[in-house]
Amino acid sequence: MSSIREVAMEAGVGVGTVSRALSGNGYVAEDTKKRILEIAKRLDYTPNEMAKNLSTKRTGIIGIVVPDIENPFWGRFLKHVEIGLYNYGFKSLICNTIGVSNREQDFIEFLKRKAIDGIIVGAHSLKDEAYLGLKHPVISFERDMGPMIPQVCSNHAQGGRFAAEALLKAGCKRVIQLGGTYNGHTPADERHIEFKSVMEAAGANVTTIEMSWDMVGYDHYRTIMENYMELFSEVDGIFTADIGAYFCLAFAKKKGIKVPEELKIIGFDGLEITRMSDPQITTIAQDIPALSRSCVGCMIDLLGGKKVESKYMVDVSMQEGGTV
Amino acid sequence: MSSIREVAMEAGVGVGTVSRALSGNGYVAEDTKKRILEIAKRLDYTPNEMAKNLSTKRTGIIGIVVPDIENPFWGRFLKHVEIGLYNYGFKSLICNTIGVSNREQDFIEFLKRKAIDGIIVGAHSLKDEAYLGLKHPVISFERDMGPMIPQVCSNHAQGGRFAAEALLKAGCKRVIQLGGTYNGHTPADERHIEFKSVMEAAGANVTTIEMSWDMVGYDHYRTIMENYMELFSEVDGIFTADIGAYFCLAFAKKKGIKVPEELKIIGFDGLEITRMSDPQITTIAQDIPALSRSCVGCMIDLLGGKKVESKYMVDVSMQEGGTV
DNA sequence: GTGAAAGCGCTAACAT
DNA sequence: ATGTTAGCGCTTTCAC
Numbered sequence: 001m002s003s004i005r006e007v008a009m010e011a012g013v014g015v016g017t018v019s020r021a022l023s024g025n026g027y028v029a030e031d032t033k034k035r036i037l038e039i040a041k042r043l044d045y046t047p048n049e050m051a052k053n054l055s056t057k058r059t060g061i062i063g064i065v066v067p068d069i070e071n072p073f074w075g076r077f078l079k080h081v082e083i084g085l086y087n088y089g090f091k092s093l094i095c096n097t098i099g100v101s102n103r104e105q106d107f108i109e110f111l112k113r114k115a116i117d118g119i120i121v122g123a124h125s126l127k128d129e130a131y132l133g134l135k136h137p138v139i140s141f142e143r144d145m146g147p148m149i150p151q152v153c154s155n156h157a158q159g160g161r162f163a164a165e166a167l168l169k170a171g172c173k174r175v176i177q178l179g180g181t182y183n184g185h186t187p188a189d190e191r192h193i194e195f196k197s198v199m200e201a202a203g204a205n206v207t208t209i210e211m212s213w214d215m216v217g218y219d220h221y222r223t224i225m226e227n228y229m230e231l232f233s234e235v236d237g238i239f240t241a242d243i244g245a246y247f248c249l250a251f252a253k254k255k256g257i258k259v260p261e262e263l264k265i266i267g268f269d270g271l272e273i274t275r276m277s278d279p280q281i282t283t284i285a286q287d288i289p290a291l292s293r294s295c296v297g298c299m300i301d302l303l304g305g306k307k308v309e310s311k312y313m314v315d316v317s318m319q320e321g322g323t324v
Numbered sequence: 325m326s327s328i329r330e331v332a333m334e335a336g337v338g339v340g341t342v343s344r345a346l347s348g349n350g351y352v353a354e355d356t357k358k359r360i361l362e363i364a365k366r367l368d369y370t371p372n373e374m375a376k377n378l379s380t381k382r383t384g385i386i387g388i389v390v391p392d393i394e395n396p397f398w399g400r401f402l403k404h405v406e407i408g409l410y411n412y413g414f415k416s417l418i419c420n421t422i423g424v425s426n427r428e429q430d431f432i433e434f435l436k437r438k439a440i441d442g443i444i445v446g447a448h449s450l451k452d453e454a455y456l457g458l459k460h461p462v463i464s465f466e467r468d469m470g471p472m473i474p475q476v477c478s479n480h481a482q483g484g485r486f487a488a489e490a491l492l493k494a495g496c497k498r499v500i501q502l503g504g505t506y507n508g509h510t511p512a513d514e515r516h517i518e519f520k521s522v523m524e525a526a527g528a529n530v531t532t533i534e535m536s537w538d539m540v541g542y543d544h545y546r547t548i549m550e551n552y553m554e555l556f557s558e559v560d561g562i563f564t565a566d567i568g569a570y571f572c573l574a575f576a577k578k579k580g581i582k583v584p585e586e587l588k589i590i591g592f593d594g595l596e597i598t599r600m601s602d603p604q605i606t607t608i609a610q611d612i613p614a615l616s617r618s619c620v621g622c623m624i625d626l627l628g629g630k631k632v633e634s635k636y637m638v639d640v641s642m643q644e645g646g647t648v
Numbered sequence: 649g650t651g652a653a654a655g656c657g658c659t660a661a662c663a664t
Numbered sequence: 665a666t667g668t669t670a671g672c673g674c675t676t677t678c679a680c
Contacts, residue, residue: 014652026649054375056675340667344659659670659671
């Protein structure tokens with residue numbers, strides 16, 4: 001492991017010159033530069049990132065906090081964020097909170113210790129206060145932490161409206177919607193508020209069932225759906241996240257309930273699984289690539305000291321299927 | 325951002341004492357230690373990780389290279405590895421190769437620059453040579469890079485045998501298996517070799533279709549399955565990864581082929597989706613938590629300078645369903 | 649254009 | 665038990 005010092009000695013120059021030649025910052029004569037580069041290669045010189053970090057006060061690593069990587073929505077989000085950050089030269093450090101607040105806290109600590117340059121938070125295991133005092137770059141995804149923390153989210157109100165309009169058009173009178181808890185005020189709340197509002201304005205009856213935001217496993221959904229399916233005799237429409245919609249459809253089939261004739265199902269998210277069922281699930285698709293781009297772009301601006309908006313909202317879209 | 329120096333001054337002691345008091349390494353009187361801790365808290369002292377790293381030559385970060393986080397198998401693997409590493413105090417840096425070898429190479433560079441302490445590789449976008457020269461901790465998952473790099477994998481031969489026995493018992497005579505390419509010699513090859521061998525020993529006919537290891541998206545599988553479905557008129561059994569099995573089942577249903585009466589389908593992996601279909605897919609389940617534990621344990625031993633085995637093999641298990 | 653030297657903030661060896 | 669000091673390897677003024 002040769003250091004910059006050895007390269008400097010071999011080339012008969014100072015370490016400063018080598019540093020400049022390698023980083024491209026500052027003046028250095030063309031021929032000395034070429035010589036240094038050759039020697040560096042010959043000595044198989046590899047810069048030490050830790051030393052560089054200590055000097056520049058940057059690590060080139062961004063932390064991404066999500067509730068559960070295994071969940072297809074978060075997996076997809078993570079993938080696109082990672083790709084976006086990579087294109088700007090940043091690496092992605094993951095934190096699965098799996099509902100454990102210590103893990104999220106631990107990541108904040110990591111940020112304060114300057115082991116990472118910033119954090120993108122998509123989990124909710126910790127109170128907003130944990131982030132509000134930080135002087136470090138933080139972006140919240142699908143979470144409102146007030147005007148001090150830039151926020152990226154889907155246009156949930158639009159999604160709620162799309163769903164309501166679709167169900168109304170299909171003639172639904174008595175529907176159920178399942179969603180994350182209202183506590184903590186997530187942008188997703190807007191979806192349920194708008195959905196309920198539009199449905200009721202048209203004279204339909206809406207029952208809202210809340211479930212924890214951070215409990216997003218398949219089994220949890222399956223259990224929830226099967227438990228509430230008992231209520232469905234009176235119900236003609238359901239609005240829920242895609243995974244819930246999937247199990248709902250499966251359960252309806254098993255019970256002999258005809259979809260969409262007797263029961264309309266409309267999902268939210270736009271995950272792959274909506275296209276794996278028969279019929280395919282009609283759903284409101286979130287634009288995960290665009291959401292990810294917003295998160296990344298905002299983080300890059302923040303790191304660059306640029307001014308950023310306090311809220312970035314991304315449109316959703318209707319994805320046709322056969323369940324409405 | 326107070327430094328260790330300020331804490332030392334405030335406490336009227338040397339920086340060394342503060343360092344010892346905070347890290348717990350070395351002697352320091354109980355009362356001075358208490359005093360230092362109080363002052364540190366009062367000053368809101370946060371250790372600087374970069375400086376620590378430069379001193380200790382460790383970052384506490386492990387890189388995990390996978391083909392695609394969005395794929396449910398890799399998402400699950402990643403999740404369990406992250407949890408395992410976290411329990412040992414390590415953080416997880418992800419690299420999605422998405423088939424792009426530069427990205428994998430970039431990560432190796434990161435390791436050489438000492439930005440991370442080690443790498444767990446589950447992708448195959450780069451040749452073994454890229455890793456063989458490294459003097460850094462590397463563990464390969466489901467990939468054989470020779471005796472120098474410790475390897476963790478499922479007992480694929482066992483899996484191939486289980487699948488073959490199940491299909492034979494069900495009376496299959498003419499089957500197809502789909503799998504990753506034989507080039508590069510992955511442990512998964514054993515599965516196909518053993519499957520073929522057991523089937524043929526019993527007089528059955530086996531056709532093996534190869535597909536790229538790193539192309540693991542849903543769409544790719546769907547396309548492949550639908551293309552090959554044309555061959556199925558003569559075929560009475562299929563052995564493929566779970567995603568392929570899922571699409572195969574869906575396609576069979578659509579074509580009116582009765583499963584399992586006319587066509588038996590057996591998957592491999594044990595993903596959630598095998599339990600989302602009706603009938604549920606019979607599959608050979610990999611023990612992802614155990615595989616992850618092996619990867620993590622091996623990495624920890626490697627970092628601790630302990631001797632490690634060159635190969636860790638984890639048993640698979642039969643997961644009953646209704647497709648065989 | 650280039651060299652020397654002062655950090656970056658911490659750890660660890662050594663002396664006391 | 666504790667203070668002092670020499671690194672860790674790089675970046676970045678600041679003279680020359």
